[in-house]
Amino acid sequence: MLGEVKLPTFFKLICMSNFNKLKSNRLYLLLVSLFISLTALGQTVNPTNEPAISKIVGDALPSTGMAQSVPKLSSISVVAPDVLCIEIDACSLYRKW
Amino acid sequence: MCFASKLMPAVFTESGKTPLGEIRNMFVVRDGFPLGSLVGKDRKTITLYERIVGKNLDTDMADDPSNYLISSPGDNNYNKAVKPEKVWRKSKPTGWTDESWQLSKTQFSTSKHYVYLKLPYALKTGQAYLISLPALNLNISGAYYVHDPAYSRSEAVHVSQIGFRADDPDKNAFLSVWMGNGGGYTYPENLEFSLINDKTNEKVFTGKAVMQWKGNVPEGIGTMVNHSGTDVIRLDFSSFNTPGRYRVCVEGIGCGYSFNIDDQSTWKNAFELSMKGVFNHRSGIIMGPPFTDFVRPRSFNPIDGVIVYQSTCSLLNSGNGLNALGTDRNNFGNLVAGKTDVIVPDTWGGNMDAGDWDRRINHIFTPRLYLELVEMNPEYFKNLCLYIPESKNDLPDIVDEALYGLDVYRRMQTPEGGIRGGVEQSEHPIEGGTSWQEIHTVMAYAPDHWSSYLYTGVAARAAGVLKMLGKNDKAAIWEASATKAMEWAEVEYQKWMASPDYAKVTNRAKNTVPVERNLAAVELYRLTKNKKWHQVFLATLKDCRTDAEFVYARLDKSMVDKKVQKAVVDSLMAEANRLVKLSENNAFGLTTGTAGRAISGYSATYTIPASTTLARAHYLSGDSKYLKTILRSALYSAGANPMNMCMTTGLGENPVKNALHEDTKHTGRPAPLGITVFGPCEIASSDARAGSDLEKRLNTTCAPGVSNWPSAEAYFDVFWFVSQNEYVIDRPLGQTGYIWGYLASRK
Numbered sequence: 145m146l147g148e149v150k151l152p153t154f155f156k157l158i159c160m161s162n163f164n165k166l167k168s169n170r171l172y173l174l175l176v177s178l179f180i181s182l183t184a185l186g187q188t189v190n191p192t193n194e195p196a197i198s199k200i201v202g203d204a205l206p207s208t209g210m211a212q213s214v215p216k217l218s219s220i221s222v223v224a225p226d227v228l229c230i231e232i233d234a235c236s237l238y239r240k241w
Numbered sequence: 242m243c244f245a246s247k248l249m250p251a252v253f254t255e256s257g258k259t260p261l262g263e264i265r266n267m268f269v270v271r272d273g274f275p276l277g278s279l280v281g282k283d284r285k286t287i288t289l290y291e292r293i294v295g296k297n298l299d300t301d302m303a304d305d306p307s308n309y310l311i312s313s314p315g316d317n318n319y320n321k322a323v324k325p326e327k328v329w330r331k332s333k334p335t336g337w338t339d340e341s342w343q344l345s346k347t348q349f350s351t352s353k354h355y356v357y358l359k360l361p362y363a364l365k366t367g368q369a370y371l372i373s374l375p376a377l378n379l380n381i382s383g384a385y386y387v388h389d390p391a392y393s394r395s396e397a398v399h400v401s402q403i404g405f406r407a408d409d410p411d412k413n414a415f416l417s418v419w420m421g422n423g424g425g426y427t428y429p430e431n432l433e434f435s436l437i438n439d440k441t442n443e444k445v446f447t448g449k450a451v452m453q454w455k456g457n458v459p460e461g462i463g464t465m466v467n468h469s470g471t472d473v474i475r476l477d478f479s480s481f482n483t484p485g486r487y488r489v490c491v492e493g494i495g496c497g498y499s500f501n502i503d504d505q506s507t508w509k510n511a512f513e514l515s516m517k518g519v520f521n522h523r524s525g526i527i528m529g530p531p532f533t534d535f536v537r538p539r540s541f542n543p544i545d546g547v548i549v550y551q552s553t554c555s556l557l558n559s560g561n562g563l564n565a566l567g568t569d570r571n572n573f574g575n576l577v578a579g580k581t582d583v584i585v586p587d588t589w590g591g592n593m594d595a596g597d598w599d600r601r602i603n604h605i606f607t608p609r610l611y612l613e614l615v616e617m618n619p620e621y622f623k624n625l626c627l628y629i630p631e632s633k634n635d636l637p638d639i640v641d642e643a644l645y646g647l648d649v650y651r652r653m654q655t656p657e658g659g660i661r662g663g664v665e666q667s668e669h670p671i672e673g674g675t676s677w678q679e680i681h682t683v684m685a686y687a688p689d690h691w692s693s694y695l696y697t698g699v700a701a702r703a704a705g706v707l708k709m710l711g712k713n714d715k716a717a718i719w720e721a722s723a724t725k726a727m728e729w730a731e732v733e734y735q736k737w738m739a740s741p742d743y744a745k746v747t748n749r750a751k752n753t754v755p756v757e758r759n760l761a762a763v764e765l766y767r768l769t770k771n772k773k774w775h776q777v778f779l780a781t782l783k784d785c786r787t788d789a790e791f792v793y794a795r796l797d798k799s800m801v802d803k804k805v806q807k808a809v810v811d812s813l814m815a816e817a818n819r820l821v822k823l824s825e826n827n828a829f830g831l832t833t834g835t836a837g838r839a840i841s842g843y844s845a846t847y848t849i850p851a852s853t854t855l856a857r858a859h860y861l862s863g864d865s866k867y868l869k870t871i872l873r874s875a876l877y878s879a880g881a882n883p884m885n886m887c888m889t890t891g892l893g894e895n896p897v898k899n900a901l902h903e904d905t906k907h908t909g910r911p912a913p914l915g916i917t918v919f920g921p922c923e924i925a926s927s928d929a930r931a932g933s934d935l936e937k938r939l940n941t942t943c944a945p946g947v948s949n950w951p952s953a954e955a956y957f958d959v960f961w962f963v964s965q966n967e968y969v970i971d972r973p974l975g976q977t978g979y980i981w982g983y984l985a986s987r988k
Contacts, residue, residue, distance in 0.1 A: 212294055212295060212296060213294070213295050213296070213380065214295075214296050214378050214379055214380055215295070215296065215297070215298045215354075215377070215378075215379050215380070216379065216380045217374075217379045217380060217381055217384060219394075219396075220372060220384055220386040221386075221393060221394060221395045221396055221495055222364060222386075222388060222390070222393065222395055222493075222494055222495055223357065223395055223396055223397040223418040223420075223426065223494065224397070224418070224426050224428065224493075224494060225363035225364060225493040225494065226359065226360045226361075226362065226363045226364070227357055227358065227359055227360065227418075227420070227426065228311070228325075228357070228358040228360060228364075228372065228386070229355055229356070229357055229358075229395075229396050229397075229418075230355075230356040230357075230358065230372070230374075231353065231354070231355055231356075231396075232298055232303070232353070232354040232356065232377075232379065233335070233351070233352070233353055233354075234295060234296065234297050234298045234351065234352045234353075234354065235293050235294065235295035235296070235297060235349075235350070235351040235352060236293070236294055236295050236336075236351055237291050237292075237293060237294075237336050237338060237339075237351060238291060238292045238293065238294045
């Protein structure tokens with residue numbers, strides 16, 4: 145479940161206890177726009193630390209641990225006396241069975 | 242626990258229908274997450290998509306010279322760590338996830354990167370160098386390289402991984418490198434190379450490298466451009482013929498893969514592998530040990546409830562065949578439109594393709610070649626065991642393999658004699674499905690004269706071989722079947738030409754059918770000695786090609802028109818001489834392409850070891866120039882190519898891996914042994930041409946862009962690059978087994 149919005153407690157307290165003191169319409173508008181902005185920010189936070197599962201076919205699953213290895217240096221050779229060739233293999237297919 | 246909610250129910254979506262209204266693909270998505278596709282009877286099996294793991298190379302970091310340091314305590318030039326002057330790179334995909342074509346337009350790939358470091362100073366033999374590259378975030382932050390060109394393998398040295406028969410008169414390796422955005426490398430003339438005994442490390446042969454083809458010179462094959470993008474140097478050790486295991490090493494550079502030279506086993510091993518590849522494509526039987534490690538349930542056998550309906554459409558009139566009238570808008574339309582409720586019995590067997598599972602009459606080009614090998618050297622093949630289910634019977638195994646491919650067409654022969662063009666489903670396989678899970682309607686083509694001529698030629702040849710082996714009872718069955726097919730075809734052929742529709746027949750069909758008629762006639766004449774068939778052959782000489790020429794060339798003088806026999810021999814030798822010239826006019830000595838016609842996808846120009854015509858010319862003449870040309874041409878597919886890759890699964894140190902074999906891909910297994918793929922091509926003449934969807938997919942990994950790769954190196958070992966990784970029974974599998982078998986068995 146992504147995006148359940150929880151306003152920070154200190155912001156709620158400010159809003160409730162001091163509301164009557166807000167005589168200025170400008171200040172009121174500022175607070176409303178701040179509320180909306182923070183709400184939007186809150187929706188980008190994942191409160192339960194759930195892994196983001198890609199919905200793209202073939203994309204890597206999260207939580208595959210060591211399988212998410214870095215590219216491997218598989219060979220170093222010379223193709224000419226002054227040219228080294230470094231071979232690097234990246235990624236592997238996660239078989240079905 | 243990190244999931245706050247329950248999994249949502251799966252969502253099923255359907256995609257596509259056959260002309261018969263059958264649903265093709267059923268995709269499963271759960272919680273927005275694509276799981277796979279439903280396959281098999283009642284769609285009770287799910288084929289899960291493959292997924293990719295691991296991190297990609299940060300190519301920006303890899304391309305920056307400041308991210309590398311090279312140092313050496315024993316080389317004064319490198320006592321203090323130095324950076325390379327330049328970094329070049331080429332990158333290519335090495336595998337694609339098995340996933341839906343329809344849902345995904347990207348297809349994630351694994352990749353291989355070749356990073357070339359241009360150094361300020363040449364390395365010194367015997368010194369150790371530390372290559373430090375922590376910024377690339379690889380599995381190690383640095384590695385030592387000991388520069389010993391007599392021991393180190395170099396990507397630039399290309400050697401056949403089949404090896405050589407000791408008396409092969411042409412033994413060569415190649416030296417070349419194309420460095421992606423670094424272009425080609427120009428080696429100095431007269432580099433010294435040596436042959437080193439792999440067991441004793443003794444230098445047993447020394448030679449001078451010769452320029453085979455300059456990188457800026459157009460080649461006389463394909464679209465007449467340079468296909469290597471770099472100089473190709475040849476390393477000739479033809480005069481060395483001592484059996485053993487060796488490596489070819491070039492001074493200052495390094496060695497190729499080790500290989501064998503021996504009296505018997507090299508070409509024989511390769512031939513047996515190719516034969517196993519064809520065995521692995523037998524339809525209708527259970528596959529598994531001890532005959533093969535490829536395990537598969539029985540497919541397309543009526544015993545298991547598979548029903549094959551007769552279609553009124555012939556292969557001659559189908560897009561899967563000649564589409565003679567040009568009426569088939571897709572390959573299955575005419576076949577499906579002609580479906581009847583009549584059930585065709587005995588439709589099991591034959592060899593199926595890997596991507597479609599069809600059995601088509603043109604597959605019997607391969608049995609035709611196998612039987613020709615037996616004709617040329619029956620003694621060699623008599624006791625050659627291929628470890629197939631028939632190995633305990635009294636026929637040579639190669640004959641059993643040929644008959645297995647042929648027999649389904651005999652069993653489907655109509656009482657009148659007509660031969661059906663094969664058995665086919667109503668569409669290409671569904672996504673993720675395997676041959677034993679096929680759910681589409683299966684149909685047999687109506688008989689036609691083209692299929693019947695084609696069959697006649699091979700069945701008559703089979704009868705002749707069986708007679709030669711003393712199996713007269715079996716031979717009589719094939720002779721009767723061949724004769725009946727020919728007589729039926731002759732009547733139908735006349736009707737075809739007399740019909741009002743003949744005016745609409747395509748030139749391709751008009752030109753193809755008579756060639757098979759000519760061959761069928763000479764085969765039947767050779768078998769029966771019935772002069773009627775001799776007359777048909779003589780009357781159709783303009784349609785005579787090398788298959789038929791080779792038959793007539795070997796007939797006893799008492800049976801031939803001597804002038805015609807001389808003419809067909811001359812014609813065959815002229816064609817062989819043209820191929821010798823073709824081989825001399827391209828960097829790797831290829832013999833199956835054409836000057837001026839693009840090396841297209843599906844053509845197998847790089848992977849058919851050599852033209853069959855050359856073997857026939859060598860057999861007839863004994864002239865070693867033909868044998869030498871075969872041997873030179875056979876190097877590329879055996880691994881002596883810029884990728885150092887054998888183009889047959891299971892062959893050598895570095896074989897092709899992702900042949901388009903659906904049964905194994907969709908069950909998460911490696912492709913079976915012995916498959917030779919279509920291989921490299923000129924990209925502009927393939928399904929990855931500029932602007933194509935495939936080009937975009939390849940270019941997510943390829944550097945430089947795929948259209949810039951020289952065709953000698955433009956092979957991408959990924960499953961769905963169909964025109965490179967598919968193959969059919971009759972190309973290049975048939976020719977591969979034939980050439981390797983000829984090289985093994987030649988006297």
